[in-house]
Amino acid sequence: MSWIANARMYAVDPAAAAAWRELFGWLAAASGVELKVIDHAYPSPLSELWVRPDLGCGFMCGLPFTHAMPKPQPVAAPVPLNAALSGRPLYQTRLVVRAESDYQTLEDTFGGRLGYTVAESHSGYNALRHHLLPFWRTRGTNLYRESIGPLVTPRRVIEAVLAGAIDVGPLDGYALELMLRHQPDLAGRIRVVASTEAAPIPFLIASPQCPPAVVEALRSALLSFGDDAQCAGLRDRLCLLGFAPVRVVDYDVIAAWEAEAEAAGYMQPG
Incomplete structure (x- = not known):
């Protein structure tokens, strides 16, 4: 078969x-x-x-x-x-912005537009939410004026960042590594401002x-x-x-x- x-x-x-x-x-x-x-x-x-x-x-x-x-x-x-820990099947979510933006930290993006992939995704939703949870608890209110999604795929997250449709978006760290390996020009167009805790891939x-x-x-x-x-x-x-x-x-x-x-x-x- x-x-x-x-x-x-x-x-x-x-x-x-x-x-x-x-x-x-x-x-x-x-x-x-x-x-x-x-x-x-x-x-x-x-x-x-x-x-x-x-x-x-x-x-x-x-x-x-x-x-x-x-x-x-x-x-x-x-x-x-x-890998987040060498030799282990782990990955992180990278939170990326346009390279030419003024954002230097994730906190700088608060009040802007956040993208996400789909609610069933760990890297594009669950890990993102976990990373933002302490900030949300401290502020007691939404961190962004808009949450835009589902964008579904890492590719569409990057496209939304580069088009200015969102200010910051989550990318599966291994998917991003593959993109940078095969599209090296991408490295000059986006910038990582934060990474989540490592999780099993x-x-x-x-x-x-x-x-x-x-x-x-x-x-x-x-x-x-x-x-x-x-x-x-x-x-x-x-x-x-x-x-x-x-x-x-x-x-x-x-x-x-x-x-x-x-x-x-x-x-x-x-």
């Missing part, structure tokens, strides 16, 4: 998408699992991908994973080249219906990716050290951040 593969969350531009297709080709050969790479681009909802019974390998954010029933099967988690999942032997073959191959000398160039293009096992319990922190904000009555970042 053929299983589908998709890297929508981190196929942030054509060059990155091509690298992920190459990765899935390598994975199929290394694991012996037949994988068919499919497109599932915006505006198609990621939730439709996550419930496909033939999903063999696709990225899922930790926040929807904590809510999913039945749970998909974890395969492996990427370890970014510049989105990981590759398989459907609950995928046979355990298939999942284990995929996992075993991915865990060897970081040591494969022939994949050095591919690791560079994907800004990866390799992949690590998924510790499901680590994602409890994401649910805890969500619960804390909602218990405080801070329902939407802004």
Whole structure:
């Protein structure tokens, strides 16, 4: 049987998408699992991908994973080249502004327009809200005059920042690293004014219906990716050290951040 593969969350531009297709080709050969790479681009909802019974390998954010029933099967988690803690499958949300703006700190952006991706996103919503929660508690009122969204993807957040539609927006730190790797001119157009606490990164999942032997073959191959000398160039293009096992319990922190904000009555970042 053929299983589908998709890297929508981190196929942030054509060059990155091509690298992920190459990765899935390598994975199929290394694991012996037949994988068919499919497109599932915006505006198609990621939730439709996550419930496909033939999903063999696709990225899922930790926040929807904590809510999913039945749970998909974890395969492996990427370890970014510049992870928040070296060698760990962690990431941060970067809060970015236009490079030519006068904003030097996140607090400088208060009173302006804040963008967000979608309520089901950790990096673009939950981590953002968690980071803003202490400021919101101190002020006792909204921090921004407008919260603009859902912008859905990191690409659309950057476009909104550059167009002046928002003053500051959240970007998945690993997605941003990939964009800067393949679009180096972007570094001169945006500026990071704050970063959230580190959290466990989105990981590759398989459907609950995928046979355990298939999942284990995929996992075993991915865990060897970081040591494969022939994949050095591919690791560079994907800004990866390799992949690590998924510790499901680590994602409890994401649910805890969500619960804390909602218990405080801070329902939407802004």
